[in-house]
Amino acid sequence: MRHVDAAYNLSLWLLRDPHDAEDATQSALFKAFRAFGRMRSTDAKPWLLAIVRNECMDLLHSRSVRTRSEHPTDDVLDFAEATELDPEGAAIQSLDAEAVLGAINQLPPEFREVIILREIEELSYREIAGVINKPVGTVMSRLARARTRLQLMLTSTGECV
Amino acid sequence: MNCETALQLIDAFMDSELDPSTSLEVSTHISACPACKQALESRQALSKAIKLAAAFAPAPAALRGQIRHKIQPRPHFRYGIAAFGMAAVVAACFGFATWKKNSDLRRDQDQVISDVMAHYQASESSAHIVDIRSKECGSLKNWFNSKVNWSPKVYRLFSQPFTMVGGRVDLVGNQAAPVIVYRSGNSNVDVFVTPSVDVKPRNVDAQGLHVRSWSDSGHDYYAVSNGSPAEINAVQSALKVCR
Numbered sequence A: 001m002r003h004v005d006a007a008y009n010l011s012l013w014l015l016r017d018p019h020d021a022e023d024a025t026q027s028a029l030f031k032a033f034r035a036f037g038r039m040r041s042t043d044a045k046p047w048l049l050a051i052v053r054n055e056c057m058d059l060l061h062s063r064s065v066r067t068r069s070e071h072p073t074d075d076v077l078d079f080a081e082a083t084e085l086d087p088e089g090a091a092i093q094s095l096d097a098e099a100v101l102g103a104i105n106q107l108p109p110e111f112r113e114v115i116i117l118r119e120i121e122e123l124s125y126r127e128i129a130g131v132i133n134k135p136v137g138t139v140m141s142r143l144a145r146a147r148t149r150l151q152l153m154l155t156s157t158g159e160c161v
Numbered sequence B: 001m002n003c004e005t006a007l008q009l010i011d012a013f014m015d016s017e018l019d020p021s022t023s024l025e026v027s028t029h030i031s032a033c034p035a036c037k038q039a040l041e042s043r044q045a046l047s048k049a050i051k052l053a054a055a056f057a058p059a060p061a062a063l064r065g066q067i068r069h070k071i072q073p074r075p076h077f078r079y080g081i082a083a084f085g086m087a088a089v090v091a092a093c094f095g096f097a098t099w100k101k102n103s104d105l106r107r108d109q110d111q112v113i114s115d116v117m118a119h120y121q122a123s124e125s126s127a128h129i130v131d132i133r134s135k136e137c138g139s140l141k142n143w144f145n146s147k148v149n150w151s152p153k154v155y156r157l158f159s160q161p162f163t164m165v166g167g168r169v170d171l172v173g174n175q176a177a178p179v180i181v182y183r184s185g186n187s188n189v190d191v192f193v194t195p196s197v198d199v200k201p202r203n204v205d206a207q208g209l210h211v212r213s214w215s216d217s218g219h220d221y222y223a224v225s226n227g228s229p230a231e232i233n234a235v236q237s238a239l240k241v242c243r
C-alpha cells in the first residue's frame, strides 16, 4: 500500500482537508485504473503521483474561495528573494514541527508540491518534472524559491513573505 | 565559481542533482566560502526539519485505513465500478504479478472453508483420495510444481502416527490448489495450500468435519479431517516445511 499512502499524503498536503484528500485519492485511483493500459513508465509511484497531483490541482483551481491566488512565475530564480537571506540570521533557530508544518501549509500549492515531492517522497528532479509536467529547470527554481520562503518564514518572527 | 552561481546551484548540489564536475566546483567554492557554507547548512537544516515535521504531521493513519477500506472491492463503492476495477487499480500500484496471484484468491475465507470441506467429502466418497501416491515430499513437490502455476512448499509430517499418502489438485476459489493427503489412524487429513491472503487462524467443526486454517511463510493452509479434533490439532502441529 506504499504508493496509495504516498498518493493520499500528497493529496492531504495539497488540499489540506482529509475529506477532500480522500475524494481526490479515490478519484485518482479510479483514473489510474482507466489509464493503466496506457501506462508507459515502469515506475508506478511518480506515475500515480502525477495523476493524484493533477486531480488535486484541478480541485484547488475549481475551489471558489482560495486563500491565495498567487501563481509563481517560472522564469529564472528570483535572486532578490534569495539574497534577502542574511547568512547570519539564516540559521533556523526554532525547528519545532508545528512551525515547519505551518510554514509548508502557507506556501502556494505550486511551491508546496515540489517541497513534498522532494523532501517527503524523495523523488528526483526528473521524476518531479514528470509529476508536475514542467521542465526540470522549473522544478529546480521552484524548489529553491520554496525553500527560501520556508527559511524566511521560519527565521523571521511572524513575518511572512 | 562566484557566490551568486554557487547559491544558484546550492539546492541542486544538496539534492545530488548536479553533474560531477559542476558538483565539484560548487563543493570547492563552498569549502572556501563561509557565507555559502552557511547557506548550505541552512538548507540542510531545513530539509531535515521538513522530514522530521512530516513524521509528526497529523497522522493520517486512520484515514489511510479508511482509504484502504474503500479501495477494497465493495459493491456500493461510490463510483459503482466493479470490484475487479479497483482490484486492478491496487494492482497497478503494487505490482501486477502480486495482484495476478492474489486477486483471484481474495475471496472470503468462509467460501474457501466450505470449498475444502466439499472437496474433502467428495474425495472420501469417491475413494479417489489422491492423484499421485507418494511418501516422499520432494517428488510430491515436483509434481505439484508441474500442476499449479505457483510454487507451494510441500509440508510433510514427521511424527510417527501420521504418514503421507500423496497429493492431488483441487480448485479452490478459481485457483488450482495443491492438496497433500496424510493418513492418521482411520482417517485421512487433507491439507490444502493456497498463496497467502493472510488468513486469520480459524477452526471450524461442522458436518462431522474439522477444519483448521492458518497462514505461514507466504501460504495459507486449510487442514480438513473427519477424525477427532485432537487428531487434527496434532497433525497441524506436526507439519514442517519440506525444502
Ligand SMILES: [Zn+2]
Binding pocket: B002, B003, B004, B006, B029, B033, B035, B036, B037
Ligand atoms: Zn560563496
